[in-house]
Amino acid sequence: MAQTWTVLKILQWTTDYFHDKGIESPRRDAELLLGASLGLDRVGLYLHFDRPLEESELSAYRALVVRRAKREPLQYILGETEFWSLPFCVSPAVLIPRPDTEVLVEESLRLAGGHRILDVGTGSGAIAVALAHELADAQVVALDISPDALAVAERNARRNSVEDRITFLQGDLAHLPAGPFDLIVSNPPYIPAADVEGLMPEVREFEPRQALVGGSDGLDPYRALARQASFCLVPGGWLLVEVGIYQASDVQRLFADAGLKEVFCRDDYGGVPRVVGARTGVVDRAV
Ligand SMILES: C[S@@+](CC[C@H](N)C(=O)[O-])C[C@H]1O[C@@H](n2cnc3c(N)ncnc32)[C@H](O)[C@@H]1O
Structure with missing residues (x-):
């Protein structure tokens, strides 16, 4: 029986x-x-x-x-996850937002001195939506190279009722929009190409490669962001990025070499250096 x-x-x-x-x-x-x-x-x-x-x-x-x-990730099977205590749709077109990235949102809220924000590599829209949700006057530009990711991000903006304050833009982080922005925030792809094969099957086989790999040493996106920050930010504007394990000191050096000021690093709640930030110099207006 x-x-x-x-x-x-x-x-x-x-x-x-x-x-x-x-x-x-x-x-x-x-x-x-x-x-x-x-x-x-x-x-x-x-x-x-x-x-x-x-x-x-x-x-x-x-x-x-x-x-x-x-080993398909649970979040893809369910079609959704939570980030910053908000509901997000996810599909294999986007990286599943991680709790560690909430530290980047916290630092953005702490330092955002104005309402014009650029989220580079928005993916599911996690950061852009969380910031628009928290900052009532924020005007966010959410940039991604993947049109499929942008479609998911737009859906998440509507789901969290912030779609009127986010502009979605398809483009390459090598050519950022001119702005000017008060804050540029990014959780870019940062895994060194050779490290992908050592990742958990959930990540390696299901999450988009484009969302993971940041060139041979994982630092290419940070180089591009550091190079452009001064042109896209207002004087005194902040560039804040999430970094992978062991990358914080390299990224701090890249930011300092690009002439950015007040370079700092913040750990996540697991004690891993997770966010690197720096700001453009304030122009001396004295004549
Ligand atoms: C690590 S994911 C971050 C997604 C989301 N911001 C988060 O924190 O969950 C990186 C994102 O950058 C995008 N991306 C990769 N290369 C890019 C490029 N050259 N220009 C713009 N976006 C890019 C990927 O499509 C992906 O959505």
């Missing part, structure tokens, strides 16, 4: 299965996928542990489990 699968039983089975597949948070992922299949949140699942699953529910859930077992 076929066995009856209850919510609890299938959660336990999936947790073991995901664990064997090397998935980092097997129980959490099982709960989120089952919740999505049944239209229940995690508390709802806990209240219905003994509920038997119908065959149609089982087969819908099985399809999601197969995808996750192949």
Whole structure:
């Protein structure tokens, strides 16, 4: 006789299965996928542990489990994630926004001295949308080379009701718009090309290469940003970037060599140097 699968039983089975597949948070992922299949949140699942699953529910859930077992990121399967406590749609056209990037938003809010902001490599629009959400008078230009990413970012701006204050622009960070901007913020692709093969399968096989690789040493986008910052920022305007592990001192040097001032670095909450910032010199207006 076929066995009856209850919510609890299938959660336990999936947790073991995901664990064997090397998935980092097997129980959490099982709960989120089952919740999505049944239209229940995690508390709802806990209240219905003994509920038997119908065959149609089982087969819908099985399809999601197969995808996750192949290491497709949970966020792509669910089609959404959270950043800065706001909801974001995600697709394989965009990098999944990471909690570490919230430190870059914090620093932007701390230092933003004016309302004209440029977000370079906007991807899902995470940074642009979070800043527009927090700063009522912000006018953000969100730039990306990928039209598919920009379509996702526009959707996220509408979803968070900030679409009237963000302009989406397709372009290459090698040629930034003239501005002038009060703040340029960027989480650019920064992985050295040769390091991609060593990344987790979720990242290596599913996230867009264009969002990951920053040239042979990972620093190409920072060079381009440092070179252009003085031309696109107002005097005293800030350039703030997220950096990868071990890159902070190189990026600080690049910024200083480009003539930027007050170069600093801030750690993320895991103690990793994560944000590098610098500003253009204030022009001496004395005659
Ligand atoms: C690391 S992702 C960051 C996405 C988003 N800002 C975030 O923090 O989650 C980098 C983004 O830069 C974009 N990008 C890559 N090369 C670019 C280039 N040359 N010019 C403009 N954007 C570029 C990618 O398409 C991707 O969306």
